[in-house]
Amino acid sequence: MKFSLKNKTAIVTGGGSGIGKAISKTLAGQGAYVHILELNVDNAEVTKSEIESDGGKAAVHQCNVVNQTDVVEVINKIAEESGIDILINNAGIAHIGNVENTPEADLDRVYSVNVKGVYNCIFASVPHMKAKKNGVIINMASIASSVGLNDRFAYSMSKGAALTMTYSVAKDYINDGIRCNCISPARVHTPFVDGFLKNNYPGREAEMFEKLSQTQPIGRMGKPQEVADLALFLCSDEASFITGTDFPIDGGFIKLNG
Incomplete structure (x- = not known):
């Protein structure tokens, strides 16, 4: 079966709703054991139940990606149980405003989730992937990583960081068998x-x-399932020659607007 993830363990942050839910269900449908890291465990439990009703395997972990201690504890526990093959850094928050009407507290909040949260999960996962000489990391960036959008100052900052973290991790760990790419959706x-x-x-x-x-x-x-299908491909062995790349999924937004 193409794009099989049988015997793979995947971590999906923010995997209880929206794009994260679609990714969680899609990876589980292809055989992965999906660990959903969520603040809102109620949403995550619903996703887990839907996965299991379709014959898949999933687990839910309450985790705030902002807190490195919590992230390391949860990811180490998952690694001890089944190893880690895939990390999807999907958890994120939005923000509207330009530099003048973005309070410092809002900037810090966006940074803490969209930048530090991604860093925390990579920080915790990479040692386990290095030990196996194999791993896939996908960061959820945005078209805002690449083009200017009105009133998206803090959000664009954070997603630009997700993009460049992708390049850095891909470069640093290419000889450890770790592939790192990012996906940049439009709306x-x-x-x-x-x-x-x-x-x-x-x-x-x-x-x-x-x-x-x-x-x-x-x-x-776009539809969450369309993003999930792209994530599935990038996680699969069929994408084994792909690393350090941003994948816009944007209905032509970046190249065809203007």
């Missing part, structure tokens, strides 16, 4: 988008949804 239709529209445009949700969809040249938002 993807997740529960976060629906919540954003409901809170900021009450009564105009459909109108604004269409407006946001049309910012992609392809004329629609």
Whole structure:
């Protein structure tokens, strides 16, 4: 079977909802034992139940990726049980604002999750991958890593860091059998988008949804499953010649806008 992850162990941060949920279910569907690291364990437990009802295997770990002690403890426990083959750094938070209206506290919060959280999980996982001389790391970046977006100062900063961390890790550990790539989505239709529209445009949700969809040249938002399928390929042995690369999945946004 192509793209098989049988006998592989995968960690997915933020794997209980949205893109992370789609990734968790897709990797499990291809045979991986998926460990979901989440602050919101209720969402993660629902994802775990859906995986198990489809015949897959999953576990849930309550973990705040901001806290290095917690991250190291959880990842070491997973490694002792089954080793670590795949790390998906999906957990992240959004922010709207330019440099003038981004308070220091907001910048610190975005940095702590989107940058330090990625660092913490890589820091904890790489020694176990080095010991096996094998491993795959995928960081969730964004089109904001590569192009300027209005009112996304803190978010763009953090996703630019995810992109360059990818390059650094890929370079440093290429001789240890560790591949590191990143995925850069444009707008993807997740529960976060629906919540954003409901809170900021009450009564105009459909109108604004269409407006946001049309910012992609392809004329629609992406689907979590489309991102998950790309992640599956990059995790698989079929992608064994790919490392140190950013993969936009953006409906043509980066190259075709303007």
